[in-house]
Amino acid sequence: MNERRPLNACSLDELEQRRARLAARFDQLKAAGLKLDLTRGKPAADQLALSDGLDGVLGGDYRAADGTDARNYGGLRGIPEARRLGAEILGVPPDDVIAGGNSSLTLMYQIIEAALTFGLFGEGSAWREESIASRRAVKFLCPVPGYDRHFAICDALGIEMISVPMTDRGPDMDAVEREVAREPMLKAIWCVPKYSNPTGCVYDDATVERIARLPARAGKHFVVLWDNAYAVHDLTTPAPRLANVAALAKTAGQADHVVQFASTSKITFAGAGVAFVAGSAKVLARFEHYLGAMEIGPDKVNQLRHARFLSGRVAEHMRAHAALVKPKFAAVLQRLEASLGGLEVARWTEPHGGYFISFETRPGLAKKVVALARDAGVTLTPAGATHPHGRDPHDATIRIAPTFASLRDVEAATEVFALCVELASVEQIIASRSDARAKTGSATQ
């Protein structure tokens, strides 16, 4: 039997033999009691250790460049050197950046809550006012597959989600523009423009240009939520270049309608980094006012540590990350190709950076594969997590996160995963042939 043939081209006998072989191997793995995890995109311990130099970098000198005592209250926008760091990561002027606490997700939540209840564009711009007056829910566009925590923010704030497909160049902009023209209560689009979570794609120039012009086509007070979480997380050189959305939006007269986010969560310490939000002077002033009711100022000591530790060496630091992460991505891709290449039962992305690989099974199999893998000791992100409300209409997308586990565990887990995909696919094809036979049989009776 040709192992590399498309499974659909195999005879029923061949498929039955294959199923028996795969099931026997699956039982062996199950008995081995593995405990492997490819779920959340967390940095591994050796990546975190790259930033252990943060500890002690201040050496008792708590003065920021402008003389601020970082230990004290105040400074809602963050210290200047932290804002410069955020500006460098996001490719915007430091004046357009607020450096906050440790989580960009918190900043996203706060920006959206501010837009809903207070308005980002002055009196009368709160989305909720318009929602109450029109008796229509606020809605966001969600390119899918996408990031589950973005969807969780929408859920928590009562925002309806409209899915649009992702392509390998970014969101399907024809679909996006259609929705924006159709629905006045569409107020935002989620974007992870570089090494998108989970597909790993980088938005191409034409897509970024269309996104920058999108607010002009949308209803009032539309915002592009530009979550550039993986802006500097390149695995290859030269790294793909992302067009500058802020500059393009400015040219299009839409500078107020793009709000960007980033953090050092996957540069330094995932639980103790610095997060950034960038926007126009008008929007940042509104947001600062809103923040002022919530806090007196962010953790400036941590900001100062980060600025001193990373100053002038972000690229070098990220190369050290890449040296640890790249072999894990390569291991997943190599094993997927070795096990599933040519069988025509799955597709997967091959990102040049970021934290994820997106895997697509035959329709209707993602949940089954995740369950099989769990039985064999490999935990995967729940199927469906890549879609609003956890519902993937095709039940086909699985997110693979190779960074956290050791290289050996990543290799072992991918082999188990690929076996589960093949087993589930063979079973599905056998079942569909039996169904087809039964149908032909009953039709000829």
Ligand code: PLP
């Ligand atoms: N945005 C994206 C796209 C992510 O993938 C993640 C983490 O996986 C985050 C934001 C989390 O960012 P933070 O740690 O700054 O809250």
